Amino acid sequence: MYPSRFDYDAPSTLEEAIAILDQGGGEAKVMAGGQSLIPMLRLRFASPERVVDINGIPDLEYHRIDPDGTLRIGALCRHEDLELSTIIGDTFPTLAGAAHLVSDPIIRTRGTFVGSLCHADPQGDWSATMIALGGKIIVQGPNGRREIEAKDFVLGPFVSALAFNEIAVEAIVPPAKGKALGGYLKLERRVGDFATASVAVALDMDGDTVTRAGCAMAGVGGRTIDANEAISVLQGKTLSSENIDSAAAAVAAASDPRTDHRGSADYKRHIVETFVKRVLVSVAKSEKKEAVA
Amino acid sequence: MSSLYDVIPPAPPKGVPTRRTTMNVNGTSQTMEVEPRLLLADALRQALGLTGTHKGCDTSNCGACTVLFDGRPAKSCTMLAVQADGHNVETVEGLANASELHPIQEGFKQEHGLQCGYCTPGMMMTAKALLERNPNPTEDEVRWALSGNLCRCTGYQNIVKSVLWAANKMREQDQEA
Ligand SMILES: Cc1cc2nc3c(=O)[nH]c(=O)nc-3n(C[C@H](O)[C@H](O)[C@H](O)COP(=O)(O)OP(=O)(O)OC[C@H]3O[C@@H](n4cnc5c(N)ncnc54)[C@H](O)[C@@H]3O)c2cc1C
Ligand code: FES
Ligand code: FES
Numbered sequence: 001m002y003p004s005r006f007d008y009d010a011p012s013t014l015e016e017a018i019a020i021l022d023q024g025g026g027e028a029k030v031m032a033g034g035q036s037l038i039p040m041l042r043l044r045f046a047s048p049e050r051v052v053d054i055n056g057i058p059d060l061e062y063h064r065i066d067p068d069g070t071l072r073i074g075a076l077c078r079h080e081d082l083e084l085s086t087i088i089g090d091t092f093p094t095l096a097g098a099a100h101l102v103s104d105p106i107i108r109t110r111g112t113f114v115g116s117l118c119h120a121d122p123q124g125d126w127s128a129t130m131i132a133l134g135g136k137i138i139v140q141g142p143n144g145r146r147e148i149e150a151k152d153f154v155l156g157p158f159v160s161a162l163a164f165n166e167i168a169v170e171a172i173v174p175p176a177k178g179k180a181l182g183g184y185l186k187l188e189r190r191v192g193d194f195a196t197a198s199v200a201v202a203l204d205m206d207g208d209t210v211t212r213a214g215c216a217m218a219g220v221g222g223r224t225i226d227a228n229e230a231i232s233v234l235q236g237k238t239l240s241s242e243n244i245d246s247a248a249a250a251v252a253a254a255s256d257p258r259t260d261h262r263g264s265a266d267y268k269r270h271i272v273e274t275f276v277k278r279v280l281v282s283v284a285k286s287e288k289k290e291a292v293a
Numbered sequence: 294m295s296s297l298y299d300v301i302p303p304a305p306p307k308g309v310p311t312r313r314t315t316m317n318v319n320g321t322s323q324t325m326e327v328e329p330r331l332l333l334a335d336a337l338r339q340a341l342g343l344t345g346t347h348k349g350c351d352t353s354n355c356g357a358c359t360v361l362f363d364g365r366p367a368k369s370c371t372m373l374a375v376q377a378d379g380h381n382v383e384t385v386e387g388l389a390n391a392s393e394l395h396p397i398q399e400g401f402k403q404e405h406g407l408q409c410g411y412c413t414p415g416m417m418m419t420a421k422a423l424l425e426r427n428p429n430p431t432e433d434e435v436r437w438a439l440s441g442n443l444c445r446c447t448g449y450q451n452i453v454k455s456v457l458w459a460a461n462k463m464r465e466q467d468q469e470a
Contacts, residue, residue: 002301008312008329008375038371039353041330051329053376080365104441106356106419109365110372191440192354 003041010053014140014167020052022142022165028052030167032075032115035107054167063113065091069175075115075168079108092173094133094202097184098125104192114168117153120160120223123194127154127224129184131216132200134228135173141166154224178206181283185275186218189262195219196262199251199275201231201283208287210234213247215276220268221256230254231276239284248276303331303340316377318343319387327374333367334358336374337384345385345414349443356442359415360384366419366441385414388421396462397421397455406455408446416442420456428464432457 011017021028028050031037040046054060060076065087073082082088083099102125103111116126117137130137130150137148142165150171153161162168186198195218204212215231218224230250237243257268303325305311311326318341325340337343337360349357351370358370361383369382388395397417400406407413416439423430423438430438435456436449444452 002332003330005309006329007310008373010375010378034373034376035353035371038332038373042351051373053373055376104356105438106359106366106368106441107353107371110362110367 001042001044003038004044004047006041006048007050008053009050010056012056012058014054014057014169017052017054017057018140018142018165018167020050021167024048024050024052024164026164028164030054030118032118033078033107033111035103035111036115036119036121060169063088071095071173073113073171073173075112075170077113079103079111079113079116080105082113083108091176091180092133093180094129094182094184094200095173097182098129098186098200101125101184101186101188101198107192114171117150117171118160118162118168120154120156120158121194122157122221122223123219124224125184125186125195125198125200125218128198128200128216128218129202130171130173131224131226131228132182132202132214133173134202134212134214135171137168138170138172139166139168145169147172151226151228156223177204177211179204181205181286182214183279183282185278187271187275197255197257197268197271197275199272199279201276201279203234203280203283205283205287208238210237210239215251217251217255217272219257219262220272225255227251227254234280239280239287244277244280244284247280248273251276301328301331301335303327303336312375312378314375314378316374316379317381319383325374329373329375331374332370333360333372333374333377333382334369336377337369337382340374343384343386347411347414349411349415354443355412355415356419357412357415359418359442361418361422364422364425366422383418383421385417388417395421395459396466397424397459400455400457400459400462401452404451404455404458406447406452412442412444412446416444416452416456420459423456424460424463428460428467430457430460435460 029048031053060074062074063077079102089096135150182202184200187196198218202214213231213234215227252273255272257265259265305328315324337346347357349355353371359366360369
């Protein structure tokens with residue numbers, strides 16, 4: 001279907017874009033990659049009066065690691081930029097593990113990391129990684145900037161904590177306490193499909209002790225599921241097989257899947273438990289190898 | 294059969310606000326007055342008559358409508374024409390020159406990379422971006438790069454072979470040059 005009529009602006013500064021949103025009084029929508037917004041316009045799930053295209057605003061494409069280890073991802077950093085990134089692989093395995101699983105290669109050239117967070121799709125991959133990593137989002141409105149924790153950013157299915165006149169300008173992932181380990185596993189029926197079930201696990205380790213454990217899931221609930229509390233059973237512990245089993249069971253219990261065309265609720269819960277175990281076992285193995293070497 | 298909303302005329306009725314949009318398409322600057330909601334795929338197909346860009350699904354899933362937008366593959370059914378203002382767009386029509394096929398086109402001919410041909414323009418544009426970035430891809434890398442382009446006919450084997458054939462040919466041409 002064709003989108004209904006809208007006006008279009010392509011401002012060249014954030015301030016200008018925010019002013020347009022502010023004047024729009026909730027009837028204007030930001031467009032970043034457009035890879036969720038345009039499909040929504042075409043289904044007429046969204047019919048804004050105005051689309052505010054932020055692609056012409058300079059200096060938002062970056063992703064970089066500060067000297068203290070903080071990762072910063074600008075509003076126009078595309079999924080593909082992270083997939084091809086030479087800097088996140090070693091330091092942020094949870095993000096690197098997801099980067100090539102988000103949508104398909106063509107969507108990845110345009111869709112943005114930050115736009116995906118704003119879209120708040122219960123099946124969105126990046127929201128799960130951000131919650132597991134304890135990330136934050138910086139948003140800017142007419143009265144300046146504020147920071148929102150990733151876990152408080154997703155309020156419900158397709159609802160984020162953004163006010164109508166705010167733009168998310170940057171996502172921040174804090175530096176690891178010790179060494180950052182973990183991964184992202186996603187079951188999809190085919191390339192480009194949303195998650196049947198997916199699990200983001202982020203661990204900070206000091207030697208063989210877990211100093212922080214984070215976890216979140218996509219596709220197994222009405223919104224991105226924050227499983228940080230469930231996986232905190234690993235806090236201060238080693239990755240022994242008993243500890244891994246109890247963490248995986250706790251995370252699976254925190255999932256809230258529904259039976260649908262992608263599979264039964266039991267099946268999805270089982271996938272979650274298996275994925276958590278897989279990530280933790282592979283982390284434990286890689287640590288052992290390193291200790292021997 | 295197309296419903297009322299499947300297409301809109303590239304030139305909107307009187308009184309509907311439009312934006313002047315100038316894009317470089319296959320090396321030629323093109324200026325048009327378009328409604329903001331006109332999709333890039335329709336601007337190319339209807340306003341410019343470049344019907345080589347196919348629409349296979351219109352739901353952002355199939356990749357038949359893939360064009361290169363500033364050198365990167367993009368689904369033209371999932372972009373607005375107004376977004377191309379000041380940008381470069383390459384379509385399948387830009388591949389061949391007056392006398393010769395592009396090595397990618399030749400590859401599809403040599404290796405029987407198409408049956409009905411519906412997915413082919415999108416496949417070729419995605420392949421072009423891949424080979425520009427990675428002139429010597431492995432079979433796996435080709436499969437990965439093309440994984441967003443669907444084909445209902447071939448089973449992909451010959452498409453992959455065609456792209457590898459083209460990669461080889463382009464490397465040979467580079468060495469000669
Ligand atoms: C075929 C297909 C398959 C897909 N598969 C997956 C998948 O497997 N996993 C997955 O996670 N996603 C998937 N997606 C979605 C894709 O990743 C989108 O790119 C992403 O969800 C949105 O990012 P965007 O930059 O395209 O945002 P847009 O489409 O531009 O915007 C989405 C929403 O967020 C708002 N928004 C965007 N950026 C900002 C900002 N900076 N500030 C304030 N508001 C903003 C917009 O107003 C809009 O409401 C798929 C999409 C398609 C079409
Ligand atoms: S027509 Fe654009 S993705 Fe299918
Ligand atoms: S050749 Fe028919 S769809 Fe690919």
